[in-house]
Amino acid sequence: MMEEVKVVLYGVGAVGELIARFLLEKQGVKIVGAVDVAEDKVGKDLGVVLGLNKKLGIIVSKDAASALSNVGADVVIHTTTSYLRETYPQIVSIVKRRANVISTCEELSYPYYSEPKLAEKLDALAKKHGVTILGTGINPGFLMDTLVITLTAVCQKIEKIEVMRVLNAATRRLSFQKKIGVGLTVEEFKEKIACKQITGHVGLEQSIAMIADALSWKLDVIKAEAVQPVIANKTVENNLVKVEAGKVSGLRQTVRGLIEGREIIRLDFQAYIDAKEEYDAITIQGVPTVKQKIQPCIHGDMGTVAIVVNSIPKVLKAPAGLLTMKDLPVPSAALGDLRNHVSTLKQSDSK
Ligand SMILES: NC(=O)c1ccc[n+]([C@@H]2O[C@H](COP(=O)([O-])OP(=O)(O)OC[C@H]3O[C@@H](n4cnc5c(N)ncnc54)[C@H](OP(=O)(O)O)[C@@H]3O)[C@@H](O)[C@H]2O)c1
Structure with missing residues (x-):
């Protein structure tokens, strides 16, 4: 079986924490890094930040570059802010380290509306580095689009x-x-x-x-x-x-x-x-x-956690570039071991 899908969390606020908890209970996926700037989180073990009774051996770092280096992340789950101008440098730093990005940044769900120039740049950068960027969530990302x-x-x-x-x-x-x-x-x-x-x-x-x-x-x-x-x-x-x-x-x-x-x-x-x-x-x-x-x-937080994690296999198999939900295959749950969904997609792709 293929290796576990390696995930870095960029943003460990309300939504990032819920995603972390869901990933920890899911098979076939491993959290390998965490980034946040909140003073009460930086330097602490992710398990402590999540209020678990155990340490996870992942220290929350405010330095994205160091959190992303040498961990071989397949995908970064990005949950910091709503506006693309603020998140743009964060997304760039991830893409330059050749990791795919799934972000809850609302403007990134369809960036061609408010930030077409930044969207173009992100698309070109993602293609150059062979990765996919997706903005998603319950809304925007699913219910009303x-x-x-x-x-x-x-x-x-x-x-x-x-x-x-x-x-x-x-x-x-x-x-x-x-x-x-x-x-x-x-x-x-x-x-x-x-x-x-x-x-x-x-x-x-x-x-x-x-x-x-x-x-x-x-x-x-x-x-x-x-x-x-x-x-x-x-x-x-x-x-x-x-x-x-x-x-x-x-x-x-x-x-x-x-x-x-x-x-x-x-x-x-x-x-x-x-x-x-x-x-x-x-x-x-x-x-x-x-x-x-x-x-x-549909409950916003529960739905957001689900659609972000369920999108991982589709993003891993997607062509490089900046994509929106309408560019991906029909959304669906990635139940059980996440690796099964990645390999299923790979088999059908190779026909
Ligand atoms: N599309 C959707 O359906 C959907 C659904 C849910 C949430 N969202 C959006 O997703 C974002 C996250 O939501 P949330 O509720 O988790 O927000 P939150 O509780 O404020 O968490 C965001 C976390 O990211 C940290 N952060 C901010 N800037 C950062 C940076 N430059 N580098 C690293 N960490 C940074 C924040 O630290 P500080 O607190 O110190 O700033 C905070 O810990 C929000 O913009 C929200 O509106 C979208």
């Missing part, structure tokens, strides 16, 4: 696409709740959104651009409406936070893709405490019309 694109496969004609994700923020971690403004006054919310102190959900524009590209729709514009606070109409409380009536319990974001003033793609993201109904709904108006509702909605 890849899944939508997949469903269009049964349509002869399409008039319009509408996607809604509604989730109860009470079931999500505190950092997510902070990101969507839970507990703020409306004025504080507006100020923090305006000065980008809180980001809300990042990636709706990228999802629309990816759908449009898959359908060869030339959009005139992608319009993001002002992020709207959702106001608690009664005091709501969970184990993490208490939101008084009149304060912000979350947000609603809508982004639209238009051709000649006509809206043809609409993505609507809502996340707030106490949302009564949680779902992911896709409506494709066309021939035939396709309606799909996943209820309750």
Whole structure:
């Protein structure tokens, strides 16, 4: 049997930690390095950082170059920040060490929208070094783009696409709740959104651009409406936070893709405490019309961990370059020993 797939974690925050835990319980894969800049993690054993009762012999380093040298990483799982300008030098440093990259950076899920020049450079660099770069996650990466694109496969004609994700923020971690403004006054919310102190959900524009590209729709514009606070109409409380009536319990974001003033793609993201109904709904108006509702909605962290790890075999077998989810084979779970999926793909490839 082939060697275990060697993984370096670049970012051991909330998502990186969950990915590490999942990798540790999975066969056929080995964590061989970890990078993070957080003071409470640097210099510590990864097992300690994860709160395990054992050391793993991997020291979290703030120096990516040293963490990546001499470990022969097949793939780096990158989970640091949302914006490509910030992550660009990090991705470059990985590619130069000839490791494949799977990143949760939202803008990297479809970088041709906001950062086409950086995307071109990354594509050229990845090809030069013979590796693949992929941005993915639950959203962007799957629910409001890849899944939508997949469903269009049964349509002869399409008039319009509408996607809604509604989730109860009470079931999500505190950092997510902070990101969507839970507990703020409306004025504080507006100020923090305006000065980008809180980001809300990042990636709706990228999802629309990816759908449009898959359908060869030339959009005139992608319009993001002002992020709207959702106001608690009664005091709501969970184990993490208490939101008084009149304060912000979350947000609603809508982004639209238009051709000649006509809206043809609409993505609507809502996340707030106490949302009564949680779902992911896709409506494709066309021939035939396709309606799909996943209820309750897929849990963001669990889904992200899964799609990142499930993408490893596909990325290892993919051609070199910067790819998006729409360029890879149909997404699927890589159950059991990860090596089986790599070798299965290799056999079918060699036919
Ligand atoms: N596409 C998707 O569906 C999806 C899903 C989940 C998350 N995400 C995105 O993935 C990213 C990670 O999420 P998270 O919740 O894990 O965030 P997080 O908890 O903030 O973790 C990020 C970690 O990376 C560290 N870091 C920041 N800059 C670094 C650098 N230059 N080098 C090394 N480490 C660095 C951070 O340290 P400090 O805390 O000291 O800065 C932190 O420990 C976020 O941008 C998030 O929005 C995307």
